[in-house]
Each structure stands twice: as structure tokens, then as C-alpha cells.
Amino acid sequence: MSVQSIEGNNWKQLRYYLDFPRQILNYSQKKVAQYGANYTAFAFFMTFHYMIPFFMRTQVSVESMYAWLLIIKLIGASLCVGLLLKHYWPSNLVSYFPLYWHFTLLYCVPFSFTLVFLINGSGVEWLVNISLGITLLIVLVDWITFLILSILGTTLGLLFYVQFIGALPLLDIYSLYTLSYVFLASLSIGLIFARRKEQSFDLLLLQNQQLSEAQQKNREELIETLKYRQQLLQELKPEEVAIFDEVTTSYMKQAIYRMTDYMRLDVTSVTLDDLQQALVDLYKYKLQTPDQPEILFKKDTNQTVLQADFVKLKQLLLNSISYVQQYNTSHSPIIVAIEDAWLGHEIAHMQNYTRKLEALRITITIEPSVPPTQPLYKIDPAKSSTWVPQHEDEFLLIENARIIDAHYGYIATKSTHTQMYVLPVKLREIRGKVMELIKEPAAAVPEEVNHPLAIQLEQELMERLRDTEVDICVIQKGLDIIKRYHGGVKRKSGEPFFTHPMTVALILLEYSQDQDAILGALLHDTVEDTSLSLTHIRMIFGKTVEFLVAKATNLEDHKRRVSLTDQENLARILNYEDPRAALIKLSDRLHNMRTIQFHSSVAKRKHISQETLDHFVPLARKLGLEKMAAELEQLSNEVVNKK
Incomplete structure (x- = not known):
């Protein structure tokens, strides 16, 4: 060698x-x-x-x-x-x-x-x-x-x-x-x-590895979906494409939102203590690394409970911690700060008004201090916060943006060192339960369609419309829609729910034979209680019916539907703009008062009756509907004065 x-x-x-x-x-x-x-x-x-x-x-x-x-x-x-x-x-x-x-x-x-x-x-x-x-x-x-x-x-x-x-x-x-x-x-x-x-x-x-591979595949698919969405939205700009009218464009945008950005939530009441403990456990077992920095919680709030999807909220915070940890080269402690804040948004048909909601600002940062809270964080339910990611590490932020949008929140900061989100404390005050039905299939139930009351009301409605100028075929289309979209839902009295809008239409017929008003009466609860949208209504029945339903419903129909308070609903009705919208709401209230005995809560019955006396009776008299005003007043007094 x-x-x-x-x-x-x-x-x-x-x-x-x-x-x-x-x-x-x-x-x-x-x-x-x-x-x-x-x-x-x-x-x-x-x-x-x-x-x-x-x-x-x-x-x-x-x-x-x-x-x-x-x-x-x-x-x-x-x-x-x-x-x-x-x-x-x-x-x-x-x-x-x-x-x-x-x-x-x-x-x-x-x-x-x-x-x-x-x-x-x-x-x-x-x-x-x-x-x-x-x-x-x-x-x-x-x-x-x-x-x-x-x-x-x-x-x-x-x-x-x-x-x-x-x-x-x-x-x-x-x-x-x-x-x-x-x-x-x-x-x-x-x-x-x-x-x-x-x-x-x-x-x-092995399961984590398989999950990572599946997540990577989902991320690639998400990129393609978001790119396609961006391409479609660009093509739907009116100045670029003349073949689409405004309604078709709006409908396609809504369909794109439901396919790419919509997220169903399982909303529960989450205590901040439970959230903190769950996050500590997740951080300990899912993000454990040899040089894992400490996580510090700072709470400056009187709130103890938050309405949210617990699983998605934990994922939001874990994603944020994972993201800032990538840039935590000095191994600084990760601060999770929870503070009181306010969210706000505008409401259509209410000028110079901004609705304010109690909120919590959650900051995840590796900086030594937390930025001061702004007086108000304004959201726009008609817009989406997602974007097409340009880098691998942006996927965590994309997922967070979808979670924040679903919770009607606000992204205040999304830097490499600080992630800051504002979430409403009482999510159900702004995101109604109807949002969980957006992708639910609509189908009529044969037993309900053949219910004796349903048959009776439909026959009566068609009989009373026979000698009018109303297009029976259009009304039949409206009836078919409410049977499908309200299918499977019962009133408190046990009858099929769609018998309520039928009765409202019959009440309205006593005061008006306007076709759009009748359709508005039939459809007035669809947007509030089903996946049917105002855009869909506009495509089928026209702009006027869409407007009447929008004024009569208890929410705003953007991409993300917004529930309104009783005071906001009253303000919109009192500013009815079109007397037919007020007539639909009054007819709806009259039928509800006729069946108010089915409300199990005495306090609720008295509240509705007093509200009727204070606002709906004067509105009926203002419109010259004395007969309706008298019946509303009588029914309300019977409940209010009952001991």
C-alpha cells in the first residue's frame, strides 16, 4: 500500500x-x-x-x-x-x-x-x-x-x-x-x-407526512383556483366585456365567491381561557422544535367569551404563530395579545350611519411591543380579503384570510413579524345562520307540497288572481321557488313554512294587485332564511322585485350576508322609498300577529306586540291602510294587556 x-x-x-x-x-x-x-x-x-x-x-x-x-x-x-x-x-x-x-x-x-x-x-x-x-x-x-x-x-x-x-x-x-x-x-x-x-x-x-403532501396538493389546487378566479373577475369588468349584462356579471361573481372563498362555520361560544389553553397545547405538540420560543399571552379585555368556529379560530392563531416563527431568528418570545376593539360597516339605505360591533383585536408578534388600537376597524362584506399567493409561506396567510372573511373580521396587519386580526365578539349578530345554508341543496318536500293548507292557500291565491292583469305563470314560478327553498322547514305552528309567504301574499292582495308586490310578498323570507340570493331573484323576476325583497328582508345580501338589528330593520322600513315595500312588511307583520300565540316566550310576544304598536300601526295609518292598522292595534293590545 x-x-x-x-x-x-x-x-x-x-x-x-x-x-x-x-x-x-x-x-x-x-x-x-x-x-x-x-x-x-x-x-x-x-x-x-x-x-x-x-x-x-x-x-x-x-x-x-x-x-x-x-x-x-x-x-x-x-x-x-x-x-x-x-x-x-x-x-x-x-x-x-x-x-x-x-x-x-x-x-x-x-x-x-x-x-x-x-x-x-x-x-x-x-x-x-x-x-x-x-x-x-x-x-x-x-x-x-x-x-x-x-x-x-x-x-x-x-x-x-x-x-x-x-x-x-x-x-x-x-x-x-x-x-x-x-x-x-x-x-x-x-x-x-x-x-x-x-x-x-x-x-x-407518517400521517403528518401524508397530511403535508395532501396540503401541498391542496395548495397547488388553491393556486389554480385563485388564479382562475382572478382571471374570471378581470374578464367580468364591464368595460372589458360587453356580452355580459350587469345581472349576469353579478351572478357570476357570486357563484365564484361560493366556489372559492365561501367557508361554512360551526359557530359556538368559546371562552378566552379555553382558547388560550387549546393554543398552548397545539403549539406544544404540533410546532415543537428544538429551539421553540416561549409563547406569552397578554389580555387587556373585559370579554370572557367569543362566538366563533373553535377549530378554525385555533387554526388561524396556529398559522399566525407558525408564520412569524419562520422569521424569528433571535428566538424572541411570541406574544399573543388580546384587546378590546370596535368593528364597523355601512348599511345600504341608511345614510350617514355606521354600524358598530364589539370586537377583539388579536395580535401575534415577535416584536417587544404591540401597536395601539385604532378607534374603529371598518369592514366591507362585499369584498374578499384573499389574493393569489406569490410565495410558499403565503399559504398560511391565505387560509387565515378566508377564516377572517368567514368571521366577518378585519386584517389589520400581515407582516413577517406581526399578524393582527380583529374579530366580532358576537358573530351571530352579523353572520346569520343562513350563511351556513349557502351551499345547501334546495328541494321541495312532497308531503309539504301536498299539505291541505298549502293546497288550499295556493288555490285561493290563483282564484283571486284569475281576473287580474297579473301573469299567473310568473306567480307560479314564485310559488315553485318558495316550495323548493323553504322545503323541510316548519313554522312554530307545525305547518310548512312556505304557507306563511302564501298567506302574506293573500293579505297584500286585499290592498294591491301589483304583480311585483305579490312576488315580493312570496319571496320576502327567501334571502333571509335560504341560499337564494337577491342576484338570483333579479335574474328571474327583475330589478323591482329584487329591491322590494331587499327592503323587506332582515339582512343585507352581499357576498357575505349581513344580519341587521331590529332597530336597523325598522329604520329601513320607515324609510321605505317604495310604498309596496312597506306594504309587504306590514302584511308580513299582520300574519305574524295573527299567529303570535305559537311563540313559546311570553316576553317575546309582548316585545313584538309593543314594537307593532310603536312602529307598524303608525306606518299603516301613514299609508292610509286603516283596516290593517286597526287589526294590528287590536291584536297587539290583546297581547300587551294580557296578564
């Missing part, structure tokens, strides 16, 4: 040994990232364990041994304190924490337990201690690391004892048998459970 070959082999061996510490560090980092490091509980347990068994002396005659016991335990306790102080480590040392964790395990469990066993004369109580050590190590690491630490720690413990303390104690046959039995039994059980635990982790890792 040539001299050059020998030198080359020596150089390779030297490089291998020089690189060996790096390989150990990489191994530790990989295992901790994969299986975690429950260092806090371990540190407290071991510190406690070092103190309690100190009185268990089995070799009273050898007092010099206790100096060694004290030294061993003090070193172990010091290493555990280092674990507890992890959050105070310098940022340049945090990456070495996994190696420190495994070294502490090596010292505190197999190494020190071996020494303590030998020093104390191999008593039965210390055999139990060894069994405890094996079990503890099994719980904390995977089975390969368990074998490495156990063999290496025990070997080093034996060598240290022989080198510095004394000769190994001679054990009798019974002690050797007991030690072997305890060791092998604990080891066998340990390997079984450690392997099962590792298999569970491996399965979880």
Missing part, C-alpha cells in the same frame, strides 16, 4: 472522528424533534427523587460513601436546573439543547442509578430504584435511544465506580438472580412498550 493511500485513509478516519460530535448532535436534534422532550416534568421529578431516598442507608459502616452520594445527586440536580432554565439559554446555544437533554438523561438515570445501587450495597429497595429508572427512561425516549443510553450509562457507571470509588461489591447468588431478573424483566417490558410508543410516533409521523 502506498504512503499516499495510507495518508488518505488516515485523513478519512480523522475527518470521521472530527465529525462524530456533529453526528451525535444531529441525532439528538432529530429524535427530540420527532418524539419530543418532556424535560420540565422530568427535571422536577428527578430533583424530588434525589432528595427523598437520601435517608435510605443500607451500608451504615461506610460513611465515606455518602460524600459520593451527595456529589452524584448535586450534579444531577444541577443538570435538571439547566433543563428548567431552557427559556433563558442564549440563542446561540438553544440548538444544542437536545444534546444536553440526552446527556442529562444519561447521567441522571442509568449512570447515577448504577452508582447509587453499587454504593448502597445492592439492597432490594435499590433494585426497585433500578426498575423505576428503566421505566422512566422508557417513557421519555424511543427504544433505540433507550438502548444506547441504558448500555452506555450503565457501563460508564461501572467503570467510574471501579476507577474512583472501589472494587465492585460481591453479590451472592440470590442477589445476582434478583438483579438479573429485575433488569431483564424491566428491559423486556421496556422494549415492548418503548417500541409500541415509537410505532405510534412513527404512525403519527
Whole structure:
């Protein structure tokens, strides 16, 4: 063999040994990232364990041994304190924490337990201690690391004892048998459970990998969808495409929203304490990394409960933390600040009015301070906050934008260091339950269509329209629509819901034979209670019917429908602009008053009746509908004066 070959082999061996510490560090980092490091509980347990068994002396005659016991335990306790102080480590040392964790395990469990066993004369109580050590190590690491630490720690413990303390104690046959039995039994059980635990982790890792691949595929599909949406919206600009009229353009925009941006929510009341705990758990188990920074919560609010989709809200916050953590090179603590704020939006047909909603501003930042809160954050329910992502890390923000839009919130900041969102406290005040029905299929129920009352009302309506100028075919189309879209829904009286708009249309016929008004009466609850939109109504029945339904309904129909308060509804009705809109609302109120006894709440019945006396009776008289005003007044007084 040539001299050059020998030198080359020596150089390779030297490089291998020089690189060996790096390989150990990489191994530790990989295992901790994969299986975690429950260092806090371990540190407290071991510190406690070092103190309690100190009185268990089995070799009273050898007092010099206790100096060694004290030294061993003090070193172990010091290493555990280092674990507890992890959050105070310098940022340049945090990456070495996994190696420190495994070294502490090596010292505190197999190494020190071996020494303590030998020093104390191999008593039965210390055999139990060894069994405890094996079990503890099994719980904390995977089975390969368990074998490495156990063999290496025990070997080093034996060598240290022989080198510095004394000769190994001679054990009798019974002690050797007991030690072997305890060791092998604990080891066998340990390997079984450690392997099962590792298999569970491996399965979880595989599932996470498959989930990541699925998410990547979904992201690619989302990019294509968003690009296609952007292309369609550009093509739908009136100045660029003349073949589409305004209604078709509006309808296509709405369809695009429902296909790409709409998100169904499972709205519940979420306490801020539950949200904080859930986020801590998710952060701990889903984003665990060797250099994971601390998460700090700051709450400056009197609110304790938030209406939201709990799962999506947690995902929103976790996405934000993941995003800013990518740019957290200094390993600064991640601050989650929750503060009181106000959301606002305008309402059509109400000039110089901005509706205000109690809100919470949630800030996720790695900056040392949180920006001040603005007096009002204004949202536009007709617009979407999503965009076509240009970079891989924007997908988290895209998902957040969709969640914020679904919660009628506001994106205040979306920088690499700070994510800031404003969410309404009472989501159901602005996002009605009808939003969860947007993609529900509409289908008539045969049993309801053939209900005796439904047949009777339809026959009566057609009979009364026979000698008028109203187009019966158009009215029939309206009837078919309410049967489909209100299908499966009952009134409090137990009758099919669509019999209510039929009755409203019959009441209206006593005062007007206007075709658009009759259609408005038939359709007045569709936008509020079903997936049918004003744009859809306009395409089928025209702009006037759309306007009348919009004035009569209790919400605004944008891409995201907005529920209105009673006061806002009254203000819109009193500013009716078209007497037919007021007539539809009055006819609706009259039928509701005729059937008010089916309301289970006495307080609700009295509230509706008093509201009728205060606003609807004067409105009827203003329009010259004295007969309707008198009946509304009589029905309302009967409820209000009833004791």
C-alpha cells in the first residue's frame, strides 16, 4: 500500500472522528424533534427523587460513601436546573439543547442509578430504584435511544465506580438472580412498550407526512383556483366585456365567491381561557422544535367569551404563530395579545350611519411591543380579503384570510413579524345562520307540497288572481321557488313554512294587485332564511322585485350576508322609498300577529306586540291602510294587556 493511500485513509478516519460530535448532535436534534422532550416534568421529578431516598442507608459502616452520594445527586440536580432554565439559554446555544437533554438523561438515570445501587450495597429497595429508572427512561425516549443510553450509562457507571470509588461489591447468588431478573424483566417490558410508543410516533409521523403532501396538493389546487378566479373577475369588468349584462356579471361573481372563498362555520361560544389553553397545547405538540420560543399571552379585555368556529379560530392563531416563527431568528418570545376593539360597516339605505360591533383585536408578534388600537376597524362584506399567493409561506396567510372573511373580521396587519386580526365578539349578530345554508341543496318536500293548507292557500291565491292583469305563470314560478327553498322547514305552528309567504301574499292582495308586490310578498323570507340570493331573484323576476325583497328582508345580501338589528330593520322600513315595500312588511307583520300565540316566550310576544304598536300601526295609518292598522292595534293590545 502506498504512503499516499495510507495518508488518505488516515485523513478519512480523522475527518470521521472530527465529525462524530456533529453526528451525535444531529441525532439528538432529530429524535427530540420527532418524539419530543418532556424535560420540565422530568427535571422536577428527578430533583424530588434525589432528595427523598437520601435517608435510605443500607451500608451504615461506610460513611465515606455518602460524600459520593451527595456529589452524584448535586450534579444531577444541577443538570435538571439547566433543563428548567431552557427559556433563558442564549440563542446561540438553544440548538444544542437536545444534546444536553440526552446527556442529562444519561447521567441522571442509568449512570447515577448504577452508582447509587453499587454504593448502597445492592439492597432490594435499590433494585426497585433500578426498575423505576428503566421505566422512566422508557417513557421519555424511543427504544433505540433507550438502548444506547441504558448500555452506555450503565457501563460508564461501572467503570467510574471501579476507577474512583472501589472494587465492585460481591453479590451472592440470590442477589445476582434478583438483579438479573429485575433488569431483564424491566428491559423486556421496556422494549415492548418503548417500541409500541415509537410505532405510534412513527404512525403519527407518517400521517403528518401524508397530511403535508395532501396540503401541498391542496395548495397547488388553491393556486389554480385563485388564479382562475382572478382571471374570471378581470374578464367580468364591464368595460372589458360587453356580452355580459350587469345581472349576469353579478351572478357570476357570486357563484365564484361560493366556489372559492365561501367557508361554512360551526359557530359556538368559546371562552378566552379555553382558547388560550387549546393554543398552548397545539403549539406544544404540533410546532415543537428544538429551539421553540416561549409563547406569552397578554389580555387587556373585559370579554370572557367569543362566538366563533373553535377549530378554525385555533387554526388561524396556529398559522399566525407558525408564520412569524419562520422569521424569528433571535428566538424572541411570541406574544399573543388580546384587546378590546370596535368593528364597523355601512348599511345600504341608511345614510350617514355606521354600524358598530364589539370586537377583539388579536395580535401575534415577535416584536417587544404591540401597536395601539385604532378607534374603529371598518369592514366591507362585499369584498374578499384573499389574493393569489406569490410565495410558499403565503399559504398560511391565505387560509387565515378566508377564516377572517368567514368571521366577518378585519386584517389589520400581515407582516413577517406581526399578524393582527380583529374579530366580532358576537358573530351571530352579523353572520346569520343562513350563511351556513349557502351551499345547501334546495328541494321541495312532497308531503309539504301536498299539505291541505298549502293546497288550499295556493288555490285561493290563483282564484283571486284569475281576473287580474297579473301573469299567473310568473306567480307560479314564485310559488315553485318558495316550495323548493323553504322545503323541510316548519313554522312554530307545525305547518310548512312556505304557507306563511302564501298567506302574506293573500293579505297584500286585499290592498294591491301589483304583480311585483305579490312576488315580493312570496319571496320576502327567501334571502333571509335560504341560499337564494337577491342576484338570483333579479335574474328571474327583475330589478323591482329584487329591491322590494331587499327592503323587506332582515339582512343585507352581499357576498357575505349581513344580519341587521331590529332597530336597523325598522329604520329601513320607515324609510321605505317604495310604498309596496312597506306594504309587504306590514302584511308580513299582520300574519305574524295573527299567529303570535305559537311563540313559546311570553316576553317575546309582548316585545313584538309593543314594537307593532310603536312602529307598524303608525306606518299603516301613514299609508292610509286603516283596516290593517286597526287589526294590528287590536291584536297587539290583546297581547300587551294580557296578564
